[in-house]
Amino acid sequence: MQAQPLSLPAVPEPVYGERLKNKAVIITGAAQGIGEAIVACFQAQQARLVIADIQADKVEKVAAHWRERGAEIHAQAVDITSKAQWQALVDTAIERFGRVDVLVNCAGVNVFRDPLEMTDEDWRRCFAIDLDGAWYGCRSVLPHMIEQGIGNIINIASTHSSHIIPGCFPYPVAKHGLLGLTRPGRRIRAQGHPRECDCAGLYRNPAQRRLLEYLPRPPCRAPARVRPAPAQAHRPAHRGGDDRAVSGYR
Numbered sequence: 001m002q003a004q005p006l007s008l009p010a011v012p013e014p015v016y017g018e019r020l021k022n023k024a025v026i027i028t029g030a031a032q033g034i035g036e037a038i039v040a041c042f043q044a045q046q047a048r049l050v051i052a053d054i055q056a057d058k059v060e061k062v063a064a065h066w067r068e069r070g071a072e073i074h075a076q077a078v079d080i081t082s083k084a085q086w087q088a089l090v091d092t093a094i095e096r097f098g099r100v101d102v103l104v105n106c107a108g109v110n111v112f113r114d115p116l117e118m119t120d121e122d123w124r125r126c127f128a129i130d131l132d133g134a135w136y137g138c139r140s141v142l143p144h145m146i147e148q149g150i151g152n153i154i155n156i157a158s159t160h161s162s163h164i165i166p167g168c169f170p171y172p173v174a175k176h177g178l179l180g181l182t183r184p185g186r187r188i189r190a191q192g193h194p195r196e197c198d199c200a201g202l203y204r205n206p207a208q209r210r211l212l213e214y215l216p217r218p219p220c221r222a223p224a225r226v227r228p229a230p231a232q233a234h235r236p237a238h239r240g241g242d243d244r245a246v247s248g249y250r
Contacts, residue, residue: 020045024097026089027051028080028137029107031058034156038104043071050093052078053107080107080133083140090140099148103141105134106156112168123170130174135181155182 025042029035030051039051043066053059056077063075076092078085093100111126113119134155145151157178165172 018046020047023047023101024093024099025049025102025104026093026100026137026141027104027106028078028133029053029156030062030075031055035104035106036062038106039066039073043069043073047102048072048097050074050076050089050096052076052080052089054079080136081128083136086133086136086140090144094144100141100144100151101148102152102154103137104154104156105137107133108156111171111174113170114167115169118169126170126174127177130171131177131181134178138181153182157182 020042023045025047027035027038027042027049028051030039031053032055035051035053039049039062042049049066049071051059051063051073052075054077056075059077060075063073066073074092074096076089078089080086090100107129109126109129111122111130113122138153138155141151141153145153155178157175
């Protein structure tokens with residue numbers, strides 16, 4: 001099942017006023033699921049977007065959907081494990097908009113294995129995408145944000161980073177590492193470049209539905225009803241510098 005582009009209802013008054021209007025934003029993992037929902041949220045606030053995903057056809061469909069509604073949006077196929085492709089993505093944003101105000105590191109992959117049966121390739125793939133990819137993105141945009149004097153980086157982690165679920169190794173290790181990557185952002189917060197971390201809960205996107213169908217149901221219980229947490233792509237920065245909680249965190 002392919003994810004269909006999302007469309008938000010008309011928003012009479014932007015949730016955050018005009019603080020995101022015309023902001024230049026890079027979003028990875030934008031072809032489906034949480035990333036696609038984040039694109040919809042930023043578009044509701046009239047931001048200018050460069051969206052990226054390794055799935056070239058899907059991310060272009062998302063961009064086309066919003067262009068038909070008057071959005072200023074560019075799609076680009078990117079492998080986030082490549083430093084060169086990251087640099088090309090940031091260069092595109094600078095060329096089109098002259099700056100990068102926000103980076104949303106949403107791209108990721110579920111690698112769920114038994115620790116003793118997991119291959120070295122599984123381990124490297126998980127960390128290359130879920131941790132290295134986010135770091136390459138941070139490193140690519142920070143020089144521009146420092147030069148501008150302001151900017152925001154949002155890393156999408158997971159409740160897996162603090163709640164270990166059997167059979168889901170090594171994904172929680174990578175997401176916990178992403179929290180550790182985000183926390184040093186406090187040191188540069190005073191320069192106007194905060195990094196926030198969103199610990200997303202369970203979203204009923206196609207990939208998660210397939211996972212739920214695969215997992216055995218608990219014995220002697222009625223099937224659990226899962227309530228998806230609302231996607232929140234952006235919220236005002238925590239004044240206290242707390243990089244933990246946010247949408248969907250339980």
